[in-house]
Amino acid sequence: MEFPECPVCLQTYDGDCTVPRVLACGHSACGACLENLPQRYPETIRCPACTVLVKFPAQGASALPKNIELLRLCPQQSADVEISRKTDKRPLDQNYGLFPQLWSDEFYKTWRRWILPHGSVSIERRYGDDEIEKLLLGRVCHVSDSGSSSPIRVREDRTVSLVRVVSLPCLNSDAVLKFSYTSMVLKCLSELKDGERNELVLILEAGIMNGGRVCRTYGLWGNLEDGFLYLVCGRGKENLTERINNWIKKLDIRNKVGLNNDEMRGFAMIAIELCEAIMAMHSLGLSIGFLGLSCFSADEFGSICVDLNEVLVMGSTVRETMVGTVSTKSKIDLKELGILISNLIKKEAFVSPEVLLKLLHKEGVVLECGTTLCSVGNKCDIWSLVFVLLSLLLGKDCLIETLGTLDEVHSDCDCSAFYGSWMEKVNSCLVMKLGSEYASLRQALCESLNFDPENRPWVVELLRCFRVLIVSPELDALASLKLAINEYDAAHCLVLGDLIQLPDELIETQRDDTCQTGEEKIIKDFVDGLSVGMVKSKDMLGHRDCVTGFVVGGEYLFSSSYDKTVQAWSLQDFSHLHTFTGHEHRVTDLVYVAEEQPLCVSADIGGGIYVWSIALPLKQDPLKKWYEEKDWRYDGIHALTYSENGYLYTGGGDKTIKAWSLKLSTLNRFD
Incomplete structure (x- = not known):
């Protein structure tokens, strides 16, 4: 004999866990299933047997009468069976699968916490020397995410900088279905490559595990006005570059031959702050590959920190200058290499030799003289850091003049000989500037400019040399402390990553994505077609029933x-x-x-x-x-x-x- 069962879950009625409840149309279903049926109208459900709309009490299925006649036909269940049936009873799945899932739950959980509310950021002014704003300045207001896992906490208004990351999905006022703000941000993040997302995570996490030496990262913000997603980072109120340049101009350091002790101590204070900021970056598994004074900023406590957004902007300038100089060439000689370095110095972007050669290699450009590519690690940043310090002491014009050694280098020399000749000229300028009194410092600076990264000292060793200028080891209570040396190379070099792109390449990519034909867009993804309003229908009439x-x-x-x-x-x-x-x-x-x-x-x-x-x-x-x-x-x-x-x-x-x-x-x- 077959026993009566619920028409929805097909469970046999037992009078305890699966209780038949009678609807107004006369059909019965178990109370648990009736509770989970969607209500098209308030207190109204559709009978699962005859599909007629019937009233459903606000008190729930328990307010409906039991079907006593069906319960009489139910088999008698033992206590163990009843307990097992209660355990096996599962709630109905509420996801009816009308649309495909755009991203996984894990992806949502990872990235949702980094999304700033749309109304939390206001743009005040724009930076940029061309039609493309490379950097936006604004303010982020009070943000308090209810999720305990969110790292975003802003108790008061803060000055922030914003750098463009990627374009948001195309906005169309005539769209049939529109993405919410959060969905738009998640969608454009889901379309990034894995390497790009991993790099973005490294940068975001670097700003919350920085120890005060890397600017604060607040998260990602979508600007619905221009249709781009921005990385939002903290920005100091003081302009560090302007303040240091004013200090140098006031003391006329670049025009002096020899510096007194007070001037050297002031210079050493700046150098120590820069060294500590770079060491903090390395401790987070990140190296930069280039440096300029604009890559640093001062926080509210007066400490110098790495400005991640300025790093991304300067990295874009490096790539732009490099491509603009070598043009479409597949090979360049030493003279053209010198022109490229000179152009980078004019932009106050100092790129280490191994990073520059790696960038040229990525663009398909090789040196005619030939050279072996060195591995890129943490020591690439000490080369760039020393050149930032030299630009303060000597000025960028002096550094460009030293490139005149190109005329003395034979065309058959390799790249290391070219750099060696250049560093000799730089060393001569340092001798004139520092004299014999600071020979140990001059030696440490020259060793940091070695063409081979393996022969360069660690950043912490350079820091010790500057610390001696402030306080002698005999009077330094902390001199005996062992400073941490990160001997492991950084997991990622920012300038070699995917987020630093040429602005025009970025725009072209975004325009290609948003200006596809309607047919291509609909074929690409049904949900994309719905979101941009490209939905057309044609009535095909012929049937007279369902x-x-x-x-x-x-x-x-x-x-x-x-x-x-x-x-x-x-x-x-x-x-x-x-x-x-x-x-x-x-x-x-x-x-x-x-x-x-x-x-x-x-x-x-x-x-x-x-x-x-x-x-x-x-x-x-x-x-x-x-x-x-x-x-x-x-x-x-x-x-x-x-x-x-x-x-x-x-x-x-x-x-x-x-x-x-x-x-x-x-x-x-x-x-």
């Missing part, structure tokens, strides 16, 4: 319906071609059979299976038809599919699956 199934075969679209017909439509112009009639009951499903003679097979609620030929001309009568044995208590066929082994599979209301041979119309039954 449409129950679709199948595409060849150049046709076939549809089945409760009106007992199968219709054929053209996929070219969506016109109606033919009507297959013959079913005596409602048609529930159909399949396409791609054999030598293509066929369309349909099934109905009465158990009838009809095989139609779709060879031209289309015929009215079926090639073959047969009926499965049908129990009067159940409906006929509800599901239909076909496999390449020549069998047709049907699923019916009697809970069985049957396999039919199309050639023999024989039956295998799977109960």
Whole structure:
């Protein structure tokens, strides 16, 4: 004997866990399923048996009467069975799958915490020497994320800088479906490459694990006005570059031959601050690969820190200058290399030799003299750091003049000889500036400019040399402390990463993404097509009742319906071609059979299976038809599919699956 069961979850009623509740239409379903049915209107649900809208009490399913007659037919369950049934009972899945999931839950959890609310940032002014604003300045107001895992906490208004990362999805006021602000940000992040996202995570986390030596990172902010996603970082109120240059101009350091002790101590204080900021970057697994004084800023406590947004802007300038100098060449000589270095110095961007050669290699440019590429590690930054210090002492004009050693270098020399000759000239300038009194410092600076990174000292060793200028080791209580040396190379070099791009390349990429044709956009992704409003429909009229199934075969679209017909439509112009009639009951499903003679097979609620030929001309009568044995208590066929082994599979209301041979119309039954 078969026991009554819930038509939704198919659980047998037991009177305890699965209790039948009677609806106004007379049908019954278990209370748990009725609670989970969607309410189209307030306190109204659709009966799962007859689909009629019925009232549902606000108190829940417990307010509906129990179906006592069904409970009398239920089997008596033991206590153990009842406990196991309660344990196995699972809530219904509320995700009905109308649209595909755009990103994983893990992706959402990782990136949602970095998204600043749209109203939290206001732009005050823009920086940029061309049509593309490289840096925006603004303020971030009070932000307090309710999620405990969020690192974003802003208790008061802060001055911030913003650098463009990537474009947001195309905004269209006529869109049928529109992304929310958070969804737009997550979508453009999901379209980044894995390497780009990993680099962005490193930068974001560097700003919250900095120890005060790396500018604070607040997160990511989408500007709906210009359609771009920005990296938001803290920015000091004081302009460090302007303040240091004013100090140098006041003391006239660059024009002096020799510096007194007070001037050297002031210079050493600046150098120590810069060294500590670079060491903090290395401790976070990041190296920069180039430096300029603008890459640093002063925080509210007067300490110098690395300004990540300025680093990204300066990195873009480095790439732009390099490409603009070498143009479309595949090879350059030493003279052209000197011109490139000179152009970079004019921009106050100091790039270490190994990083510059690596950048040229990435652009497909090699040196005619040939050279071996050195590995890029933490010691690339000490070369750039020393040149920042030399630019303060000597001035960038003096450094450019030292490149005159190119005339003395033979064309057959390699790159290391070129740099060696240049460093000799720089050393001569240092001798004139520092004299013999600071010979140990001059030696440390020259060693830091070695062409081979392995022969350069660590940043902490350079810091010790400057510390001696402030206080002698005998009077330094902390001189015996062992300062940390990060002997492991940084996991990532920013200038060699993907986030530092040429502005015009960035814009072209964004325009290519947002200016695709409607056809390309819709083909790319159905959800993208909906979001930008590129949704068109055409009414195909022909059925007189509910449409129950679709199948595409060849150049046709076939549809089945409760009106007992199968219709054929053209996929070219969506016109109606033919009507297959013959079913005596409602048609529930159909399949396409791609054999030598293509066929369309349909099934109905009465158990009838009809095989139609779709060879031209289309015929009215079926090639073959047969009926499965049908129990009067159940409906006929509800599901239909076909496999390449020549069998047709049907699923019916009697809970069985049957396999039919199309050639023999024989039956295998799977109960």
